[in-house]
Amino acid sequence: MDLLNQIIRQPIDPDYALAAAAGSEPATRGRWKLGVLAMIIGALFAVAALQTTSAAPALQSERSELISRIQTAEQEQDELRGRVTSLTEDIATLRAAALGDDDAARVVESQISMLDPVVGNVAVTGPGVLIVVDDSPSAAAGARDRVLDIDLQVLANGLWEAGAEAISINGHRLSNLTAIRSAGDAITVDYRSLTRPYRVEAIGDVRTLQARFVESSAGAWWNDLAQNRRMRYEISDVKQLDLAADPGLVLRHAGRAAS
Amino acid sequence: MIPLVGLLAGIVIGIVLEPSIPQVLQPYLPIAIVAAMDALFGAFRAYLEGTFTDRVFIVSFISNVLIAAAIVYVGDQIGVGSQLATGVVVVLGIRIFTNAAAIRRALFHA
Numbered sequence: 001m002d003l004l005n006q007i008i009r010q011p012i013d014p015d016y017a018l019a020a021a022a023g024s025e026p027a028t029r030g031r032w033k034l035g036v037l038a039m040i041i042g043a044l045f046a047v048a049a050l051q052t053t054s055a056a057p058a059l060q061s062e063r064s065e066l067i068s069r070i071q072t073a074e075q076e077q078d079e080l081r082g083r084v085t086s087l088t089e090d091i092a093t094l095r096a097a098a099l100g101d102d103d104a105a106r107v108v109e110s111q112i113s114m115l116d117p118v119v120g121n122v123a124v125t126g127p128g129v130l131i132v133v134d135d136s137p138s139a140a141a142g143a144r145d146r147v148l149d150i151d152l153q154v155l156a157n158g159l160w161e162a163g164a165e166a167i168s169i170n171g172h173r174l175s176n177l178t179a180i181r182s183a184g185d186a187i188t189v190d191y192r193s194l195t196r197p198y199r200v201e202a203i204g205d206v207r208t209l210q211a212r213f214v215e216s217s218a219g220a221w222w223n224d225l226a227q228n229r230r231m232r233y234e235i236s237d238v239k240q241l242d243l244a245a246d247p248g249l250v251l252r253h254a255g256r257a258a259s
Numbered sequence: 260m261i262p263l264v265g266l267l268a269g270i271v272i273g274i275v276l277e278p279s280i281p282q283v284l285q286p287y288l289p290i291a292i293v294a295a296m297d298a299l300f301g302a303f304r305a306y307l308e309g310t311f312t313d314r315v316f317i318v319s320f321i322s323n324v325l326i327a328a329a330i331v332y333v334g335d336q337i338g339v340g341s342q343l344a345t346g347v348v349v350v351l352g353i354r355i356f357t358n359a360a361a362i363r364r365a366l367f368h369a
Contacts, residue, residue, distance in 0.1 A: 007350055011357040012301040013319045020310035034313050035265035037320060041295045042269020043278070048288045050277060 077192075081247035088121070091251055098256075117166060120175030120246040124166045126203040128241045129210050131155065133222070134197035134232035145229045147198060149182040151222070152189075155200055156180065158218020162209055164202035166243050170194045173246040190248050197232060201241045210235060286335070287328040290347055294327040295320065297351040300358040307365040327351070 095112075099105035116122045133155065136145040156174055159167050167174045172189040174180075179191070186193040202209065213219050214235070226233035280288055298320035305311040327347050334343030 004353065007353050008357050011354040011361070012304050013315060015315045015319065016301075016305035016308075016310040016312060019312040019315050031261050031313070033317060035261040037317055038262040038265030039269035039272065041299065041320075042266040042271075043273035044269075044288070044292055044295060046270045046273025047278060047280060048292055050274065051280065051285070051288070 084247040084250065085245060088245065088249075088251075119249065120166065120173050120178075121249050123243060123245045124203055125240060125242050126165075127206045127237070127239050128164070128166075128201060128203035129159075129206070129213070130236050130238045130241070131159075131200040131202070132197055132232065132234045133200065136230040136232070138230065145231065147187070147196075147231060149180050149187050151225060152187060152198060152200070153180050154218045154221050158213055158216045158221070159200070159202040159204075159209075161216050161218065162204070162212035164204040164209060166203045168201050168243045170199055171244065173243055175246040175249055177248055178246065190246070201238070201243060203241050203243060206237050210237060286340070287331055290327045290331050290344055291324045293348055293351050293355075294323040297354050297358075298323050300355050300362065304358045304361050304365075307362060 096109070099108060117124045133147055133151070135147055138145055152169060156167055156169070169180070169189050172178070172192060172194075174189070178189060180187065180189050182188070183193065186195075187198070188194065214223075222233050225231045298316065301319065302311060302316045305316075330347055331340055331344045334340035
Protein backbone atom coordinates (compact mmCIF):
# COMPACT_ATOMS: atom_id res chain seq x y z
CA MET A 1 0.00 0.00 0.00
CA ASP A 2 2.89 2.31 0.73
CA LEU A 3 4.08 1.88 -2.83
CA LEU A 4 0.68 2.79 -4.26
CA ASN A 5 0.43 5.78 -1.91
CA GLN A 6 3.81 6.98 -3.07
CA ILE A 7 2.82 6.64 -6.72
CA ILE A 8 -0.32 8.69 -6.08
CA ARG A 9 1.45 11.32 -3.98
CA GLN A 10 4.32 11.83 -6.39
CA PRO A 11 2.97 11.38 -9.90
CA ILE A 12 5.38 13.80 -11.62
CA ASP A 13 9.09 13.38 -11.72
CA PRO A 14 10.60 15.22 -8.75
CA ASP A 15 13.36 16.37 -11.08
CA TYR A 16 11.03 18.99 -12.53
CA ALA A 17 10.85 20.71 -9.18
CA LEU A 18 14.58 20.30 -8.58
CA ALA A 19 15.53 21.71 -11.96
CA ALA A 20 13.13 24.60 -11.52
CA ALA A 21 14.54 25.35 -8.11
CA ALA A 22 18.07 25.25 -9.48
CA GLY A 23 17.11 27.88 -12.04
CA SER A 24 15.95 26.74 -15.43
CA GLU A 25 17.79 27.27 -18.64
CA PRO A 26 16.51 29.76 -21.24
CA ALA A 27 13.19 28.54 -22.54
CA THR A 28 14.02 29.01 -26.21
CA ARG A 29 17.03 26.69 -26.19
CA GLY A 30 16.35 23.05 -26.90
CA ARG A 31 12.81 23.67 -28.08
CA TRP A 32 13.48 21.82 -31.33
CA LYS A 33 14.47 18.74 -29.33
CA LEU A 34 11.09 18.87 -27.69
CA GLY A 35 9.48 19.11 -31.09
CA VAL A 36 11.40 16.11 -32.39
CA LEU A 37 10.48 14.10 -29.32
CA ALA A 38 6.82 15.06 -29.68
CA MET A 39 7.02 13.94 -33.29
CA ILE A 40 8.44 10.59 -32.24
CA ILE A 41 5.64 10.15 -29.70
CA GLY A 42 3.02 11.01 -32.30
CA ALA A 43 4.54 8.57 -34.77
CA LEU A 44 4.54 5.88 -32.04
CA PHE A 45 0.82 6.41 -31.43
CA ALA A 46 0.00 6.32 -35.12
CA VAL A 47 2.09 3.25 -35.87
CA ALA A 48 0.71 1.27 -32.93
CA ALA A 49 -2.87 2.20 -33.77
CA LEU A 50 -2.35 1.34 -37.43
CA GLN A 51 -0.79 -1.98 -36.56
CA THR A 52 -3.57 -3.01 -34.22
CA THR A 53 -6.31 -2.05 -36.62
CA SER A 54 -4.61 -3.68 -39.59
CA ALA A 55 -3.75 -6.86 -37.66
CA ALA A 56 -7.31 -7.63 -36.50
CA PRO A 57 -9.04 -8.14 -39.88
CA ALA A 58 -5.96 -9.95 -41.17
CA LEU A 59 -6.19 -12.46 -38.33
CA GLN A 60 -9.93 -12.88 -38.88
CA SER A 61 -9.59 -13.46 -42.61
CA GLU A 62 -6.68 -15.84 -42.05
CA ARG A 63 -8.80 -17.85 -39.65
CA SER A 64 -11.84 -18.04 -41.91
CA GLU A 65 -9.62 -18.96 -44.83
CA LEU A 66 -8.10 -21.79 -42.84
CA ILE A 67 -11.57 -23.02 -41.87
CA SER A 68 -12.76 -22.95 -45.47
CA ARG A 69 -9.61 -24.79 -46.56
CA ILE A 70 -10.25 -27.48 -43.95
CA GLN A 71 -13.85 -27.82 -45.12
CA THR A 72 -12.77 -28.12 -48.74
CA ALA A 73 -10.18 -30.75 -47.85
CA GLU A 74 -12.75 -32.71 -45.85
CA GLN A 75 -15.19 -32.58 -48.74
CA GLU A 76 -12.49 -33.78 -51.08
CA GLN A 77 -11.67 -36.59 -48.67
CA ASP A 78 -15.32 -37.64 -48.56
CA GLU A 79 -15.47 -37.70 -52.34
CA LEU A 80 -12.31 -39.76 -52.52
CA ARG A 81 -13.69 -42.18 -49.94
CA GLY A 82 -16.85 -42.53 -51.98
CA ARG A 83 -14.70 -43.28 -55.00
CA VAL A 84 -12.75 -45.86 -53.02
CA THR A 85 -15.99 -47.59 -52.11
CA SER A 86 -17.20 -47.71 -55.71
CA LEU A 87 -13.80 -48.88 -56.93
CA THR A 88 -13.77 -51.61 -54.30
CA GLU A 89 -17.09 -52.80 -55.66
CA ASP A 90 -15.58 -52.78 -59.14
CA ILE A 91 -12.67 -54.84 -57.87
CA ALA A 92 -15.06 -57.39 -56.37
CA THR A 93 -16.96 -57.69 -59.65
CA LEU A 94 -13.76 -58.05 -61.67
CA ARG A 95 -12.44 -60.58 -59.20
CA ALA A 96 -15.58 -62.67 -59.48
CA ALA A 97 -15.31 -62.53 -63.26
CA ALA A 98 -11.63 -63.49 -63.20
CA LEU A 99 -12.19 -66.37 -60.83
CA GLY A 100 -14.57 -68.05 -63.17
CA ASP A 101 -17.02 -70.66 -62.03
CA ASP A 102 -15.18 -73.87 -61.20
CA ASP A 103 -14.84 -75.61 -57.84
CA ALA A 104 -11.56 -73.99 -56.83
CA ALA A 105 -13.07 -70.59 -57.54
CA ARG A 106 -16.02 -71.36 -55.31
CA VAL A 107 -13.70 -72.24 -52.43
CA VAL A 108 -11.83 -68.98 -52.87
CA GLU A 109 -15.11 -67.05 -53.09
CA SER A 110 -16.39 -68.54 -49.88
CA GLN A 111 -13.12 -67.72 -48.14
CA ILE A 112 -13.35 -64.14 -49.40
CA SER A 113 -16.94 -63.74 -48.29
CA MET A 114 -16.01 -65.08 -44.87
CA LEU A 115 -12.96 -62.83 -44.45
CA ASP A 116 -14.29 -59.62 -45.99
CA PRO A 117 -16.56 -58.60 -43.09
CA VAL A 118 -13.90 -59.47 -40.52
CA VAL A 119 -11.19 -57.28 -42.04
CA GLY A 120 -13.67 -54.46 -42.59
CA ASN A 121 -13.60 -54.49 -46.36
CA VAL A 122 -17.38 -54.55 -46.83
CA ALA A 123 -20.32 -52.92 -45.15
CA VAL A 124 -22.03 -55.21 -42.67
CA THR A 125 -25.41 -55.31 -40.96
CA GLY A 126 -26.41 -57.22 -37.90
CA PRO A 127 -27.32 -57.19 -34.22
CA GLY A 128 -24.82 -55.99 -31.67
CA VAL A 129 -24.17 -53.55 -28.86
CA LEU A 130 -24.03 -49.80 -28.81
CA ILE A 131 -21.75 -48.10 -26.29
CA VAL A 132 -22.01 -44.36 -25.84
CA VAL A 133 -19.21 -42.71 -23.91
CA ASP A 134 -18.53 -39.04 -23.25
CA ASP A 135 -16.48 -36.67 -21.11
CA SER A 136 -17.65 -36.15 -17.57
CA PRO A 137 -19.87 -33.07 -17.09
CA SER A 138 -17.10 -31.39 -15.10
CA ALA A 139 -14.55 -32.01 -17.84
CA ALA A 140 -13.78 -28.32 -18.23
CA ALA A 141 -11.89 -28.54 -14.95
CA GLY A 142 -9.10 -30.62 -16.38
CA ALA A 143 -7.98 -33.17 -18.90
CA ARG A 144 -8.22 -35.97 -16.36
CA ASP A 145 -11.98 -36.29 -16.67
CA ARG A 146 -12.02 -36.36 -20.44
CA VAL A 147 -12.16 -39.37 -22.71
CA LEU A 148 -8.66 -39.97 -24.04
CA ASP A 149 -7.49 -41.88 -27.08
CA ILE A 150 -6.27 -44.70 -24.87
CA ASP A 151 -9.77 -45.08 -23.38
CA LEU A 152 -11.24 -45.61 -26.84
CA GLN A 153 -8.38 -47.96 -27.74
CA VAL A 154 -9.09 -50.04 -24.63
CA LEU A 155 -12.79 -49.99 -25.45
CA ALA A 156 -12.23 -51.20 -29.03
CA ASN A 157 -9.74 -53.87 -28.00
CA GLY A 158 -12.10 -55.08 -25.28
CA LEU A 159 -14.88 -55.42 -27.84
CA TRP A 160 -12.65 -57.43 -30.17
CA GLU A 161 -11.68 -59.59 -27.22
CA ALA A 162 -15.34 -60.09 -26.34
CA GLY A 163 -16.04 -61.47 -29.78
CA ALA A 164 -17.11 -58.47 -31.83
CA GLU A 165 -16.97 -59.06 -35.57
CA ALA A 166 -17.10 -55.46 -36.71
CA ILE A 167 -16.71 -52.19 -34.82
CA SER A 168 -17.18 -48.60 -35.78
CA ILE A 169 -16.67 -45.41 -33.80
CA ASN A 170 -18.88 -42.47 -34.77
CA GLY A 171 -19.40 -44.12 -38.14
CA HIS A 172 -15.72 -44.84 -38.80
CA ARG A 173 -15.25 -48.57 -39.28
CA LEU A 174 -12.26 -50.04 -37.48
CA SER A 175 -9.88 -52.37 -39.25
CA ASN A 176 -6.38 -53.64 -38.62
CA LEU A 177 -5.00 -50.44 -40.09
CA THR A 178 -7.15 -47.97 -38.16
CA ALA A 179 -5.36 -45.64 -35.79
CA ILE A 180 -7.13 -44.20 -32.75
CA ARG A 181 -5.12 -41.32 -31.44
CA SER A 182 -5.29 -37.78 -30.16
CA ALA A 183 -4.48 -34.82 -32.32
CA GLY A 184 -4.63 -31.60 -30.35
CA ASP A 185 -7.86 -31.54 -28.38
CA ALA A 186 -9.67 -34.11 -30.48
CA ILE A 187 -9.48 -37.86 -30.84
CA THR A 188 -9.04 -39.02 -34.41
CA VAL A 189 -10.07 -42.33 -35.91
CA ASP A 190 -8.71 -43.00 -39.37
CA TYR A 191 -7.23 -39.46 -39.20
CA ARG A 192 -10.69 -37.90 -38.97
CA SER A 193 -11.48 -35.89 -35.84
CA LEU A 194 -14.39 -37.11 -33.75
CA THR A 195 -16.95 -34.93 -32.03
CA ARG A 196 -18.37 -35.88 -28.66
CA PRO A 197 -20.19 -38.04 -27.60
CA TYR A 198 -18.45 -41.12 -28.91
CA ARG A 199 -20.80 -43.84 -30.25
CA VAL A 200 -19.07 -47.18 -30.48
CA GLU A 201 -21.08 -49.78 -32.40
CA ALA A 202 -20.05 -53.42 -32.42
CA ILE A 203 -21.68 -56.27 -34.30
CA GLY A 204 -21.41 -59.64 -32.68
CA ASP A 205 -23.27 -62.36 -30.86
CA VAL A 206 -25.79 -60.41 -28.79
CA ARG A 207 -26.17 -63.23 -26.29
CA THR A 208 -22.56 -63.08 -25.18
CA LEU A 209 -20.99 -59.87 -26.49
CA GLN A 210 -22.16 -57.49 -23.77
CA ALA A 211 -21.59 -59.90 -20.90
CA ARG A 212 -18.15 -60.85 -22.07
CA PHE A 213 -17.19 -57.23 -22.61
CA VAL A 214 -18.31 -56.21 -19.13
CA GLU A 215 -16.27 -59.03 -17.63
CA SER A 216 -13.14 -58.19 -19.61
CA SER A 217 -10.40 -55.86 -18.41
CA ALA A 218 -11.75 -53.19 -20.75
CA GLY A 219 -15.11 -53.41 -18.99
CA ALA A 220 -13.37 -52.96 -15.64
CA TRP A 221 -11.40 -50.01 -17.06
CA TRP A 222 -14.57 -48.28 -18.19
CA ASN A 223 -16.46 -49.09 -15.00
CA ASP A 224 -13.68 -47.33 -13.14
CA LEU A 225 -13.84 -44.32 -15.46
CA ALA A 226 -17.61 -44.12 -15.13
CA GLN A 227 -17.65 -44.40 -11.34
CA ASN A 228 -14.55 -42.46 -10.34
CA ARG A 229 -14.34 -39.90 -13.12
CA ARG A 230 -18.11 -39.65 -13.69
CA MET A 231 -17.76 -40.15 -17.45
CA ARG A 232 -20.81 -41.13 -19.45
CA TYR A 233 -20.76 -44.83 -20.24
CA GLU A 234 -23.95 -46.43 -21.57
CA ILE A 235 -24.05 -49.88 -23.06
CA SER A 236 -27.11 -51.34 -24.73
CA ASP A 237 -28.11 -54.12 -27.11
CA VAL A 238 -29.28 -53.10 -30.55
CA LYS A 239 -31.27 -55.30 -32.93
CA GLN A 240 -29.74 -53.94 -36.08
CA LEU A 241 -26.57 -51.98 -36.74
CA ASP A 242 -25.35 -50.84 -40.15
CA LEU A 243 -21.60 -50.45 -40.34
CA ALA A 244 -20.00 -48.99 -43.45
CA ALA A 245 -16.84 -50.43 -44.96
CA ASP A 246 -13.48 -48.98 -44.00
CA PRO A 247 -12.44 -46.84 -46.99
CA GLY A 248 -8.87 -46.88 -45.71
CA LEU A 249 -8.44 -50.44 -46.90
CA VAL A 250 -7.15 -50.60 -50.42
CA LEU A 251 -6.06 -53.38 -52.71
CA ARG A 252 -2.27 -53.34 -52.54
CA HIS A 253 -1.36 -56.55 -54.24
CA ALA A 254 -3.15 -58.71 -56.81
CA GLY A 255 -2.11 -61.78 -58.72
CA ARG A 256 -3.54 -64.84 -60.37
CA ALA A 257 -3.94 -67.76 -58.01
CA ALA A 258 -1.80 -70.70 -58.98
CA SER A 259 -4.07 -73.28 -60.58
CA MET B 260 3.08 25.26 -29.39
CA ILE B 261 6.07 23.52 -30.93
CA PRO B 262 5.41 20.23 -29.08
CA LEU B 263 1.76 20.21 -30.17
CA VAL B 264 2.74 20.80 -33.80
CA GLY B 265 5.39 18.12 -33.47
CA LEU B 266 2.87 15.65 -32.06
CA LEU B 267 0.42 16.26 -34.92
CA ALA B 268 3.24 16.07 -37.47
CA GLY B 269 4.37 12.78 -35.94
CA ILE B 270 0.88 11.30 -36.16
CA VAL B 271 0.58 12.39 -39.78
CA ILE B 272 4.04 11.01 -40.59
CA GLY B 273 3.19 7.72 -38.91
CA ILE B 274 -0.05 7.37 -40.84
CA VAL B 275 1.42 8.41 -44.18
CA LEU B 276 4.70 6.54 -44.06
CA GLU B 277 3.46 3.49 -42.13
CA PRO B 278 6.92 2.48 -40.97
CA SER B 279 7.02 -1.20 -40.07
CA ILE B 280 8.22 -2.06 -36.59
CA PRO B 281 10.57 -5.08 -36.44
CA GLN B 282 8.81 -8.19 -35.19
CA VAL B 283 11.14 -8.34 -32.18
CA LEU B 284 10.12 -4.91 -30.91
CA GLN B 285 6.37 -5.24 -31.50
CA PRO B 286 5.44 -6.54 -28.03
CA TYR B 287 7.10 -3.52 -26.44
CA LEU B 288 5.34 -0.89 -28.52
CA PRO B 289 2.15 -0.68 -26.39
CA ILE B 290 4.18 -0.50 -23.18
CA ALA B 291 6.41 2.19 -24.67
CA ILE B 292 3.28 4.16 -25.58
CA VAL B 293 1.87 3.94 -22.07
CA ALA B 294 5.23 5.14 -20.71
CA ALA B 295 5.21 7.96 -23.27
CA MET B 296 1.70 8.99 -22.20
CA ASP B 297 2.83 9.04 -18.60
CA ALA B 298 5.78 11.27 -19.46
CA LEU B 299 3.49 13.55 -21.51
CA PHE B 300 0.95 14.00 -18.73
CA GLY B 301 3.69 14.55 -16.17
CA ALA B 302 5.28 17.14 -18.42
CA PHE B 303 2.00 18.95 -18.98
CA ARG B 304 1.31 19.07 -15.28
CA ALA B 305 4.81 20.38 -14.60
CA TYR B 306 4.22 22.99 -17.31
CA LEU B 307 1.02 24.11 -15.61
CA GLU B 308 2.84 24.30 -12.31
CA GLY B 309 5.56 26.37 -13.95
CA THR B 310 8.37 23.92 -13.29
CA PHE B 311 8.66 22.41 -16.75
CA THR B 312 12.17 21.89 -18.13
CA ASP B 313 12.97 20.42 -21.53
CA ARG B 314 15.95 18.48 -20.31
CA VAL B 315 14.05 16.73 -17.52
CA PHE B 316 11.22 15.88 -19.87
CA ILE B 317 13.49 14.39 -22.52
CA VAL B 318 15.51 12.39 -20.03
CA SER B 319 12.43 11.17 -18.15
CA PHE B 320 10.64 10.22 -21.36
CA ILE B 321 13.51 8.21 -22.78
CA SER B 322 14.34 6.49 -19.49
CA ASN B 323 10.65 5.70 -18.82
CA VAL B 324 10.20 4.10 -22.22
CA LEU B 325 13.42 2.14 -22.01
CA ILE B 326 12.80 0.91 -18.47
CA ALA B 327 9.22 -0.12 -19.23
CA ALA B 328 10.36 -2.03 -22.30
CA ALA B 329 13.26 -3.57 -20.37
CA ILE B 330 10.95 -4.76 -17.58
CA VAL B 331 8.68 -6.45 -20.09
CA TYR B 332 11.70 -7.90 -21.92
CA VAL B 333 13.12 -9.40 -18.73
CA GLY B 334 9.64 -10.68 -17.86
CA ASP B 335 9.39 -12.34 -21.27
CA GLN B 336 12.71 -14.06 -20.69
CA ILE B 337 11.65 -15.49 -17.33
CA GLY B 338 8.10 -16.32 -18.39
CA VAL B 339 6.10 -13.62 -16.58
CA GLY B 340 6.09 -11.04 -19.39
CA SER B 341 2.34 -10.47 -19.47
CA GLN B 342 2.14 -10.11 -15.67
CA LEU B 343 4.95 -7.58 -15.58
CA ALA B 344 3.37 -5.72 -18.50
CA THR B 345 0.16 -5.57 -16.46
CA GLY B 346 2.15 -4.24 -13.52
CA VAL B 347 3.75 -1.52 -15.63
CA VAL B 348 0.38 -0.53 -17.08
CA VAL B 349 -1.22 -0.38 -13.60
CA VAL B 350 1.51 1.77 -12.09
CA LEU B 351 1.76 4.12 -15.06
CA GLY B 352 -2.03 4.16 -15.34
CA ILE B 353 -2.35 5.36 -11.74
CA ARG B 354 0.18 8.11 -12.44
CA ILE B 355 -1.60 9.12 -15.64
CA PHE B 356 -4.95 9.38 -13.85
CA THR B 357 -3.50 11.34 -10.94
CA ASN B 358 -1.77 13.76 -13.28
CA ALA B 359 -4.84 14.08 -15.46
CA ALA B 360 -6.92 14.93 -12.39
CA ALA B 361 -4.40 17.59 -11.35
CA ILE B 362 -4.37 19.02 -14.88
CA ARG B 363 -8.16 19.13 -14.92
CA ARG B 364 -8.20 20.99 -11.59
CA ALA B 365 -5.59 23.45 -12.81
CA LEU B 366 -7.33 24.10 -16.14
CA PHE B 367 -11.01 24.11 -15.16
CA HIS B 368 -10.79 24.68 -11.40
CA ALA B 369 -13.14 21.72 -10.97
